[in-house]
Amino acid sequence: MKRRIFIAGGGTGGHIYPGLAIAQELQKADPEIEIHFVGTRHGLESKIIPSNGFPLHYINVGGLKNVIWYKKLFIFFKFPIVFFQCLYLLIKYKPQFIFGVGGYSSGPFVLTAAIIGKKTALFESNAQPGITNRILSYFVGTSFTLFEESQKYLKSKEVILSGFPVRGQMTLSPKRKNSNLHVLIFGGSQGARGINITASEMIRKFSDQLQDVEFVHQTGRLDFLTYQKLYQDAKNVECREYLDPIKQYYDWADLVICRAGASTISELSACGKAAIFIPFPFAADNHQQKNAESLESIGAAEMILQKDFTSDLFFKKIQEYKSNKEKILELELQIHKRYKANAAKTIVEKILTT
DSSP, X not given: OOOEEEEEOXXXXXXXXXXXHHHHHHHHHOTTOEEEEEEOTTSTHHHHHHHTTOOXXXXXXXXXXXXXXXXHHHHHHHHHHHHHHHHHHHHHHOOSEEEEOSSTTHHHHHHHHHHTTOEEEEEEOSSSOOXXXXXXXXXXXXXXXXXXXXXXXXXXXXXXXXXXXXXXXXXXXXXXXXXXXXXXXXXXXXXXXXXXXXXXXXXXXXXXXXXXXXXXXXXXXXXXXXXXXXXXXOTTEEEESOOTTHHHHHHHOSEEEEOOOHHHHHHHHHHTOEEEEOOOTTSGGGHXXXXXXXXXXXXXXXXXXXXXXXXXXXXXXXXXXHHOHHHHHHHHHHHHHXXXXXXXXXXXXXXXXX
16 A cells, blocks of 8 residues: 655744655655645645645644634634544545644644554754644654754653754855855745834945945835835845745855744754844744744854844944954854754654654
C-alpha cells in the first residue's frame, strides 16, 4: 500500500512554509509518498498549498485567542463537528503518519489522530510554545523545535532540537563590499504598520544625514500606495509592496529591521544577516519577544520593543552601525551559528523511521 502522510496547519507563512519544506523533503526521500495537507479556507494555505501541487483538505476551525466571548462559545459548540471532520478524513484516507506544523487546524487534527492511535509528531517554532502545542505534546510521540528554551514546555516522549525547515534557496549570503550602509526594513507579507510609521518618520526627519545610507522598505499591500507616494522624492529609498524573491534582498542588506517570527529568524540565520528585531507586541503568548530575547541574550541580534522604537532611537542605531561595521560582522557570525542545516531532512528521517 502506498504510504500516505498528512501535514496539518497553516494560517500564516510561518506555519505553511516549514510544512512545505518537509513535504518537498519527503518527496525527495521517496517519490512514491502521497502527501496531503489539512487547513482552513481563511488561512494563507488555501492559496499557497494548491499552487505547490499538494491536495488540501479543509476543516471548519478557528482560534480562541483575542476573540469576543460569544464567538468563543460558538467555536466551542463547533468542536464536535470539527472532531468528526477530522475523523472522516483519517478514516477515508488512512494516513500512516500525521505531522502538525501549528495554526488553527493543527491542534484538532493531530489530537484526533493521536486519540485513534495514529503515529503523530508536531513542530514548535517558538521559544515559548503556545497553549495548544503544550497540551498537544502530551499526546504526540515526538516534538521538534527550534529553540532550546521551548524544550522544557514540551512533554512528548521525545523532543528533538531540529532547527527550522527553511526554503532551499536560503543559503549563506555572500560578503558585501558596500560603500553605503544597506538597510532592509520589512514586516512580513502583510507589512507591519508600527514599523512603517517609525521608519518613514526617521527617513524623512533625518534625510540630510542619511545620504550615505540606502533603504529598501517593504510596506505590505495595505500601506504600499501611501508610502510609495511619501518616498517618491527620496533617491535613497526603494519602496516595495512585497519582497519577491526575498533572498536577493537579504543578500543586498547589511542590516535588517523586522519582526521576530520564527520563520524570519530562521531565514536570517540561514543567510547570516545582522538584524534588529521589533517584536509584534500582540503576538500570542508574546512569543515574538521571547524569540528575540533568546537571540539577543547570546549576542546574535538586537531587540527594540515597539513601544521604544522611535524615529530618534532608530536614527541613533543607524549611526551606530554605519560607523561600526565590525558590529554587523559579529552579529552575522553569531546568528549564523544558530542555523541548523538540514532541519527538514532531520525531521523527515524521523518520520520515515517511526
